[in-house]
Amino acid sequence: MSVSGKTAGIKDVALAAGVSVATVSRVLSNGPVSDALRRRVEDAVRATGYRPNLSARRLRSQHSQTIGLVVSDIRNPFFTAVSRAVEDAAYRAGMRVILCNSDENPEREELYLRLMQEERITGLIFAPTRATLDRLDGLDLDFPVVLIDRNAPTGRHDAVVLDNPRAAAMLVEHLHAQGYRRIAGLFGNTSTTGQERHEGYRAAMTARGLAPAARFLAPHADAAEEAVVAWMAERERPEAFIVSNSLFLMGVVKAARRLHLPIPDGLAVAGFDNEPWTELVGPGLTVIEQPVQDIGQSAMALLFERLEAPDRPSRRLILGGTCIVRGSTAARMAAAD
Amino acid sequence: MSVSGKTAGIKDVALAAGVSVATVSRVLSNGPVSDALRRRVEDAVRATGYRPNLSARRLRSQHSQTIGLVVSDIRNPFFTAVSRAVEDAAYRAGMRVILCNSDENPEREELYLRLMQEERITGLIFAPTRATLDRLDGLDLDFPVVLIDRNAPTGRHDAVVLDNPRAAAMLVEHLHAQGYRRIAGLFGNTSTTGQERHEGYRAAMTARGLAPAARFLAPHADAAEEAVVAWMAERERPEAFIVSNSLFLMGVVKAARRLHLPIPDGLAVAGFDNEPWTELVGPGLTVIEQPVQDIGQSAMALLFERLEAPDRPSRRLILGGTCIVRGSTAARMAAAD
DNA sequence: GAAGCTTCTGGAAACGTTTTCAGAAAATAC
DNA sequence: GTATTTTCTGAAAACGTTTCCAGAAGCTTC
Numbered sequence: 001m002s003v004s005g006k007t008a009g010i011k012d013v014a015l016a017a018g019v020s021v022a023t024v025s026r027v028l029s030n031g032p033v034s035d036a037l038r039r040r041v042e043d044a045v046r047a048t049g050y051r052p053n054l055s056a057r058r059l060r061s062q063h064s065q066t067i068g069l070v071v072s073d074i075r076n077p078f079f080t081a082v083s084r085a086v087e088d089a090a091y092r093a094g095m096r097v098i099l100c101n102s103d104e105n106p107e108r109e110e111l112y113l114r115l116m117q118e119e120r121i122t123g124l125i126f127a128p129t130r131a132t133l134d135r136l137d138g139l140d141l142d143f144p145v146v147l148i149d150r151n152a153p154t155g156r157h158d159a160v161v162l163d164n165p166r167a168a169a170m171l172v173e174h175l176h177a178q179g180y181r182r183i184a185g186l187f188g189n190t191s192t193t194g195q196e197r198h199e200g201y202r203a204a205m206t207a208r209g210l211a212p213a214a215r216f217l218a219p220h221a222d223a224a225e226e227a228v229v230a231w232m233a234e235r236e237r238p239e240a241f242i243v244s245n246s247l248f249l250m251g252v253v254k255a256a257r258r259l260h261l262p263i264p265d266g267l268a269v270a271g272f273d274n275e276p277w278t279e280l281v282g283p284g285l286t287v288i289e290q291p292v293q294d295i296g297q298s299a300m301a302l303l304f305e306r307l308e309a310p311d312r313p314s315r316r317l318i319l320g321g322t323c324i325v326r327g328s329t330a331a332r333m334a335a336a337d
Numbered sequence: 338m339s340v341s342g343k344t345a346g347i348k349d350v351a352l353a354a355g356v357s358v359a360t361v362s363r364v365l366s367n368g369p370v371s372d373a374l375r376r377r378v379e380d381a382v383r384a385t386g387y388r389p390n391l392s393a394r395r396l397r398s399q400h401s402q403t404i405g406l407v408v409s410d411i412r413n414p415f416f417t418a419v420s421r422a423v424e425d426a427a428y429r430a431g432m433r434v435i436l437c438n439s440d441e442n443p444e445r446e447e448l449y450l451r452l453m454q455e456e457r458i459t460g461l462i463f464a465p466t467r468a469t470l471d472r473l474d475g476l477d478l479d480f481p482v483v484l485i486d487r488n489a490p491t492g493r494h495d496a497v498v499l500d501n502p503r504a505a506a507m508l509v510e511h512l513h514a515q516g517y518r519r520i521a522g523l524f525g526n527t528s529t530t531g532q533e534r535h536e537g538y539r540a541a542m543t544a545r546g547l548a549p550a551a552r553f554l555a556p557h558a559d560a561a562e563e564a565v566v567a568w569m570a571e572r573e574r575p576e577a578f579i580v581s582n583s584l585f586l587m588g589v590v591k592a593a594r595r596l597h598l599p600i601p602d603g604l605a606v607a608g609f610d611n612e613p614w615t616e617l618v619g620p621g622l623t624v625i626e627q628p629v630q631d632i633g634q635s636a637m638a639l640l641f642e643r644l645e646a647p648d649r650p651s652r653r654l655i656l657g658g659t660c661i662v663r664g665s666t667a668a669r670m671a672a673a674d
Numbered sequence: 675g676a677a678g679c680t681t682c683t684g685g686a687a688a689c690g691t692t693t694t695c696a697g698a699a700a701a702t703a704c
Numbered sequence: 705g706t707a708t709t710t711t712c713t714g715a716a717a718a719c720g721t722t723t724c725c726a727g728a729a730g731c732t733t734c
Contacts, residue, residue: 021692357683
């Protein structure tokens with residue numbers, strides 16, 4: 001173990017084994033070394049308690065073996081799950097992950113992108129804000145980028161996203177089939193995700209001859225709660241809400257509670273992200289489940305493929321969501337208006 | 338920008354500015370440089386699009402500016418919140434964070450501790466399993482460690498933890514005051530946290546002349562659900578459950594639903610971690626709120642203090658929890674047994 | 675105006691690895 | 705038994721920084 005004060009280096013190991021540092025290095029990287037020397041070196045490694053210095057290794061070999069992951073907020077359960085999947089895949093491939101939270105703030109994104117450059121990461125998995133998405137092409141980063149959750153309009157980058165329009169349409173379909181007609185929508189105003197879901201919602205509504213009614217909010221539960229309370233005080237009260245993320249889902253539930261509206265009879269609701277608690281709230285909340293595990297893994301897979309074939313045209317992987325039907329969208333009871 | 342193929346190094350900057358690399362380095366680290374040269378260098382940095390290579394910097398300066406964070410699972414909302422706080426504090430101090438998920442698996446912990454050594458981290462924030470906690474003293478890591486959530490029995494390490502016994506006692510107190518008597522406990526079997534909470538529970542129960550009845554489970558919602566269902570089929574049915582984490586809380590709620598037991602009249606429940614959804618489930622769940630933000634920040638603060646004064650005796654920071662009373666522990670109605 | 679301080683600057687030596695290169699020894703081919 | 709290949713090994717040159725050291729100015733101070 002670390003008998004001497006300083007940490008043992010490859011030199012010390014070489015000395016202890018009576019070989020050159022080159023040989024030690026080769027043993028460590030399974031290079032061509034005779035069995036006899038290999039044994040001696042391995043013993044010496046154990047004896048000295050040697051641990052390679054990754055900074056030195058990275059500097060010399062010019063491989064950082066590091067991938068960057070920039071999300072808006074790790075506390076968003078969607079990103080929590082995705083990042084866990086990414087990290088598992090990365091560590092399995094012998095790489096490390098650097099995680100950064102942008103808080104949907106383009107300046108922080110820029111800061112972190114710079115950091116990623118300085119770390120010489122091998123690749124980036126990124127859920128950018130709209131602002132950064134627009135500038136992304138002009139940024140000439142020297143590593144490949146795989147977008148998650150957010151979609152590049154230009155399609156110049158690899159990406160793995162949910163089929164957002166389709167998912168939103170599924171919710172409209174479902175609510176419509178259950179007898180709801182005045183279906184309002186609440187969408188996030190910072191990401192492309194909200195836009196896409198809105199688009200799907202709008203199309204599905206008009207396709208059924210229903211009037212879309214959408215509002216765009218900052219991604220906070222409170223914003224959604226206030227919006228719902230205000231909206232329900234207006235002349236045309238929605239019968240149901242489709243909301244574009246789990247924060248809004250909380251907001252709607254809170255608003256319903258505040259207004260003493262039972263779910264779903266007073267107000268139906270459906271949203272995104274099948275978090276464990278959605279099953280437990282009220283009669284259960286109908287949601288679109290995103291394949292979070294798959295998203296993380298696929299993002300890593302896409303990244304690795306890109307690293308192997310840098311010039312291949314970009315690919316977008318569009319994953320389908322699953323509609324988990326629960327009590328919050330039970331069939332509408334006939335009601336006098 | 339990156340006009341030439343390769344990324345610009347400090348040499349290129351020096352060349353472009355007509356100065357030595359030493360001067361460039363000094364400019365970058367705010368060393369003593371005349372204004373004229375400083376300007377020239379800054380222009381050259383901009384012109385070349387220079388980004389320092391952190392690996393090289395770390396190697397030479399022998400400062401990794403990196404702190405390690407090993408938790409059991411980032412998807413546990415407690416750790417999500419703590420890690421976010423840790424990361425914010427770290428980035429604010431110009432340091433990076435390496436996050437690892439041990440999954441309560443001592444072998445993975447060992448693996449990651451080794452990784453931390455290889456990264457030459459400046460310090461570690463660590464929520465270890467009991468097994469690793471026991472071996473921690475003999476491990477002679479060459480960086481300081483601050484424990485979070487889990488407590489070292491020996492007290493040899495810095496730590497910041499909740500006052501677990503007190504918190505559990507608060508729940509007993511509260512339930513007792515609300516008229517509950519047969520109060521059962523469900524505790525995690527992998528961490529010291531479960532033990533401590535059990536201890537507080539046991540003491541508070543006996544102090545009130547009540548019979549403690551605790552069971553220890555693997556940290557999964559399913560385990561808790563099954564345990565509750567089984568327990569409620571026994572002769573001595575508990576009136577209330579105290580559970581030691583939010584997964585168990587879900588399990589209890591699911592079990593109550595499955596058994597058609599209304600909360601709290603059929604079964605009262607109180608637990609730990611004030612997650613947003615606990616307010617929304619049933620009549621709201623009574624929980625102990627942990628100061629997650631504070632825990633993360635304090636852990637970083639303790640780490641920095643330790644780095645400045647390596648020989649100071651160890652410190653344990655014990656933070657109090659807040660009891661958030663909700664409907665799941667409403668006053669017990671008189672009931673025939 | 676010489677001697678002593680400051681203040682700035684550049685050359686070169688680190689930091690701990692990997693990798694290139696060439697040489698030595700062993701194995702194979704004639 | 706010599707010529708050729710193959711296999712292994714070590715010396716030394718990178719990788720991109722920071723930092724030590726010494727020298728060159730520019731100031732004081734007498």
